[in-house]
Each structure stands twice: as structure tokens, then as C-alpha cells.
Amino acid sequence: MDLIWMLVFMGIVGAAIGAVTNHLAIKMLFRPHEAKYIGSWRVPFTPGLIPKRRDELAKQLGNTVIQHLLTPDIFKRKYFNAEMEEKTTKFVVQQLNDKIFLSEKTIADWLKLGGIENISAIANEKMGEQIDFQFNRLKSRFENETIRHLAPVDWQEKADSKVGEIVSYILLKGEDFFESDEGKMTVKNLIDDFLSTKGTLGNMIQMFVGESSSLAGKVQPEILKFLRATGTKTMLENIVRNEWEKLKDRPVVEMLDGFDFEPVVENIKLYLTQQVAIEERLNKTLIHYFPDVTEWTETKLVPKVASFAFKEAENKLEEVLRKMKLEDMVKEQVDSFPVERLEEIVLGISKREFKMITILGGFLGGLIGVVQGLIVFLIN
Incomplete structure (x- = not known):
């Protein structure tokens, strides 16, 4: 026990x-x-x-x-395998299509989400400022530059080659004018005006030669003869060429002196504003401008980006x-x-x-x- x-x-x-x-x-x-x-x-x-x-x-x-x-x-x-890459690609494509490309939001709405509002007014204002800036810049350049410096050489050479054609055209039109009734009347009026300014001498000449119309009939052929003469064409070509050479060495601003460019600039601004139509374009959706963007995103963009991202991340x-x-x-x-x-x-x-x-x-x-x-x- x-x-x-x-x-x-x-x-x-x-x-x-x-x-x-x-x-x-x-x-x-x-x-x-x-x-x-x-x-x-x-x-x-x-x-x-x-x-x-x-x-x-x-x-x-x-x-x-x-x-x-x-x-x-x-x-x-x-995480870095084919299955995960495929899932990621599908997810990104779905999110891009549902949330962005197929969205009812306009471009203006997207910009507003990014904190940018009144983009059309801002863009039009900036466009107007740029036009003013470029015009003033161009105007400042014209103050010292001449046609010889501004115009391309091939333009000047082409203009030089056209002097003969211009002179021929002027002489041809001069002949047509003085051969017409209007030309005859012009010669008569010129003679009458000339004689009326000479007082007594003019009256005496008119008394000897008769009516001014007859004198005009004698002067008119001489004028036509002068216009058709070879020397006349040569003389006019020399005059035009000399004046053209002088004109090329003058500052462009001198030739534009007194010309009001303000209406031109304002019309350019108005035209560009109407053509660009920024506000109207911003009220469109992304799919409106890129109708194939969903297919492009699904077959090209996202797969390539995903493949690149996975490879880089794995490395x-x-x-x-x-x-x-x-x-x-x-x-x-x-x-x-x-x-x-x-x-x-x-x-x-x-x-x-x-x-x-x-x-x-x-x-x-x-x-x-x-x-x-x-x-x-x-x-x-």
C-alpha cells in the first residue's frame, strides 16, 4: 500500500x-x-x-x-510567362477600349479631365499671336532686305528672261489700242489739249492744219510706226531692265510704304480660325478621328508594348x-x-x-x- x-x-x-x-x-x-x-x-x-x-x-x-x-x-x-502576358494584354485592351477609345467623351472632355479648359479660345488666341509675331518678324526683315536678297536666284533669273516678252506684249497692246477708234479719239483729245494750252500759237497751228481730227489722222500712223520699230523694242527693253535692276536693290519696305496690312492680317486670322474650326473638332470623340483604333490597339499596339514590357521587366x-x-x-x-x-x-x-x-x-x-x-x- x-x-x-x-x-x-x-x-x-x-x-x-x-x-x-x-x-x-x-x-x-x-x-x-x-x-x-x-x-x-x-x-x-x-x-x-x-x-x-x-x-x-x-x-x-x-x-x-x-x-x-x-x-x-x-x-x-x-508572373513572367505567356499566360500572364496574354491576360495582361487582354486586360489592357479591354480597359483602353471601354474607358477611352469607345467612350462617349469628346476630346474637349478628355482635356477638361486633364485640367485644360477653354482650349478653343486659347488655341485661337495663340494662333492669332503667332500670326502677329510672324508678320512683325517678316515686316522687320523687309526693313533692310531688298528683292535681290529675298527673292530666290532662279525667280530673279526667270523674271529677267520675261522682260522681252513683257515689252513685246506692251507694244502689241499699244498697237491694238492706237489702231482702234478709241485710240484715234485719244490722240485727237491729246492734240486738242496740247493746242489749247499754247494760246495764240495753238490757234495758228490749228488754223494751218485744219481740224484736229485730220492732224490726229496724220499723227496716228507715226505712233504705230514708232511702236513697230525694232529700236523702240530695244529701247523699252533697256529701260525696263534698268528699272528692274534698280527695283531689286531697293528695300522692300519702301515699295510697301503706306500699305495698310492690318485688314490683311485680320482676314488671315479669320480665315484660319474658320478653316481650323478648333471648337467643332474638339467636340468629336476619339473614335471619330481614329475609326480603326480598337483593332490597331488590339492587334498591334498593346501586344507589342506588353511583349516589350515583359521582356524588359524580366531582364x-x-x-x-x-x-x-x-x-x-x-x-x-x-x-x-x-x-x-x-x-x-x-x-x-x-x-x-x-x-x-x-x-x-x-x-x-x-x-x-x-x-x-x-x-x-x-x-x-
Whole structure:
């Protein structure tokens, strides 16, 4: 009977010691959270294992994440494959078509979303300012430049070659005019005007030659003879060429002096504003100007961009991960994570396992106590 009571007692004591020891060991993983001191002497086993080794734990977690969890190969297998590229392409195409290209929003609406309003008024104003600027710039250039400097050489050569044709045309038209009744009347009127200004001498001439019409009949053939003479053409060509050469050396601004350009400039502005019709054009949708944009986006733009982006991202992946310094990020997060919260998470997840460890410790302790009791009984 004494043996039984001794074995029960030894079993209970062993079980209590094993359970308490295991429970205390589990608690000492996290507690105490901070070091405890008696004076300047730090109490052994304070703080707990995890708080004490927190820096090493954070560093090891960071290295583990980089070397085993978030490696470049894992990213490549997970995200840089044909299936993911196809899904990305379809998603981007759908978003572009639904949200942008097939949207009912006009170009003006898109600009407004970007913070740009009254674009038509601004564009017309800028266009007018540009026209004024270019006109003033051109006008300033004309103040010192001549036709000889401004006009291209081939233009000047062509103009020089046309002098003979111009003179011939003028003489031909002169002949036609003076052969007509209107030409005859003009000659008669010129003679009458001439004689009327000469007073008595004019009256005497008119008395001797008779009516001015007869005098005009005598003058008219002489005029035609003069116009048809070879020397007349040569003389006129020389005069025109000399004047043309002088004209080429005169500043352009002198020939335009007194000419009001303001109405011309305003008409140019009005014409361009009407032709450009910015406000009307901005009230159209994107699909109006690019009817094939959805097909082009789906078959050409997005696939090429997606393929290029995936290849470049895959090639730069290791460099990007290295620059991101994920191990440092993990370490910083672990360092900043409250120990109390970490303890709560671990115990919450492994509560049953820790409880079983405590029970197992109690069972083993009780078993050891019974064995010790038997050994003591046999020795005695």
C-alpha cells in the first residue's frame, strides 16, 4: 500500500514539474519583453529569447525571404510567362477600349479631365499671336532686305528672261489700242489739249492744219510706226531692265510704304480660325478621328508594348529586387513589430500545439516520477 501511495505522489510531482517546466519554457520565448535589472545586475534569461534575438531574427527572416521566398526565379515562373502576358494584354485592351477609345467623351472632355479648359479660345488666341509675331518678324526683315536678297536666284533669273516678252506684249497692246477708234479719239483729245494750252500759237497751228481730227489722222500712223520699230523694242527693253535692276536693290519696305496690312492680317486670322474650326473638332470623340483604333490597339499596339514590357521587366528583375532591398524592408518591419503582437499571433496560431507540449511535459514528468519511485523502492 505504501508503494502505491509513493508512486502516485512521485507521479504527481513529476507531472507537475514537467508541465510547469514546459509551460515556463514556452512563455520564456517571449517573456519578459524587456530586460529586468536588480540594481545594475541584469536578471538572467531576460528579456525572452525572441525579444533578445530580435535583430538576428529580423536579419535571418530578411535573408530567408530573399533567398527562398521572393527569388527572381519565383517571380519569373509566377508572373513572367505567356499566360500572364496574354491576360495582361487582354486586360489592357479591354480597359483602353471601354474607358477611352469607345467612350462617349469628346476630346474637349478628355482635356477638361486633364485640367485644360477653354482650349478653343486659347488655341485661337495663340494662333492669332503667332500670326502677329510672324508678320512683325517678316515686316522687320523687309526693313533692310531688298528683292535681290529675298527673292530666290532662279525667280530673279526667270523674271529677267520675261522682260522681252513683257515689252513685246506692251507694244502689241499699244498697237491694238492706237489702231482702234478709241485710240484715234485719244490722240485727237491729246492734240486738242496740247493746242489749247499754247494760246495764240495753238490757234495758228490749228488754223494751218485744219481740224484736229485730220492732224490726229496724220499723227496716228507715226505712233504705230514708232511702236513697230525694232529700236523702240530695244529701247523699252533697256529701260525696263534698268528699272528692274534698280527695283531689286531697293528695300522692300519702301515699295510697301503706306500699305495698310492690318485688314490683311485680320482676314488671315479669320480665315484660319474658320478653316481650323478648333471648337467643332474638339467636340468629336476619339473614335471619330481614329475609326480603326480598337483593332490597331488590339492587334498591334498593346501586344507589342506588353511583349516589350515583359521582356524588359524580366531582364531587369534581379536588378530591381536588389535595389528594392527587400531584406532590409523585412528587417525594418520585424524590428518595428510589437513583441506583444508577435506573441499574440504565434500563440494564437499554435495554441493547441503549445498546450499539447505542456500536457506532454506533464505526462513525461509523471512517468519519470513513477520510474524514480520504483527505483527508490527497489534500492531500499
